[in-house]
Amino acid sequence: MANNADVEQLAHQFAEFLKKKKYRNTQERNKVIERIAELDEHFNADELYLYMNAKGDKVSRATIYSTLDLLTQCHILMKHRFQGESAHFELASRMPNHDHLICVECGRIVEFREKSIDAISVSVSKEFGFKRIRHSLQVFAVCHDPTSCEHNTQD
Amino acid sequence: MANNADVEQLAHQFAEFLKKKKYRNTQERNKVIERIAELDEHFNADELYLYMNAKGDKVSRATIYSTLDLLTQCHILMKHRFQGESAHFELASRMPNHDHLICVECGRIVEFREKSIDAISVSVSKEFGFKRIRHSLQVFAVCHDPTSCEHNTQD
DNA sequence: GTTCTTGCAAACCCTTTGCACGTCT
DNA sequence: AGACGTGCAAAGGGTTTGCAAGAAC
DSSP states (O other), rough: OOOOOHHHHHHHHHHHHHHHHHHOHHHHHHHHHHHTTTTTTOEEEEHHHHHHTTTTTTOHHHHHHHHHHHHTTTTTTTEEEOSSSOOOOTTTTSTTOOOEETTTTTOEEEEEEEEEHHHHHHHHHHHHOOOOEEEEEEEEEEOOOOHHHOOOOOO | OOOOOOOOOHHHHHHHHHHHHTTOOOOOHHHHHHHHHHOOSEEEHHHHHHHHTTTTTTOHHHHHHHHHHHHHHHHHHHHEEESSSEEEEEGGSSSOOOEEEEETOOOEEEEEOOOOHHHHHHHHHHHOOOOOEEEEEEEEOOOOOOOHHOOOOOO
């Protein structure tokens, strides 16, 4: 939980977005982006809510959800949905164009980059006359680490 | 809604699964598989429930959910989760190993087969010491058909 | 001062569950 | 007969929403 990805740069990017859309630049929204920059891992709305509460920030769940939505709109965050779980978010800048390898036994998620998938998704889109925006590839598998598979749920 | 994929073969496959697992072969479960064989498209639990009700079958939502789960377990159905929507199902035999191209404007879903993705998912799994089970690739894009994009939500 | 955002709790959707009744073996 | 499956309605988790109070512009 100590990444400190360019908070300034993120805050700036967010402020620009808000201005362009004529949304207000509130304290809560700024707190959210500060805290998000501290996170290294995927997180969901409730984890962020609890994290911020633990840090003494007083931001409601409703605001968390609404701000996460804004941050996804302006591509600061990527929103993922693994299996039947709650939505997970992560900084788009953290590891561009990666996909996920998910252990169906222990829930562990490994990130990987495989550039050919990008090219494939572009060519498939073109083939059907679509304009590609992004893709999401999830590979479900079983990891080989029995200890993790027995004890962990999302490590 | 008129495919009539091998109902017999599906029913047989399901019956075998039930027997092996010592689950009971009930009227409701059989009705479900019959109706599913009639469906050409993806569907969700509620759509199936309404479809069956319209056809005069009296099967509760609880049973629909439980039966869809069994059918997924024995690989007769594939279960997908697109975006933030409800779970969608489709016959696995309908189009093996395909992935989805999704228009973010109109929601239209195009299926495509691109065999190289399978190979990639296997080699990535191996690289991390995982044993691949399956993958799910969703390509988000904008389709070029303005009419559809304006009026439809899931066509 | 007006409009947008917040916070709270209630509503919401999809899915699962508890329990009494019915059905399969 | 006994165990399991069903149907109903209620509960559950995650997310959204309505409304009154508060902050941004």
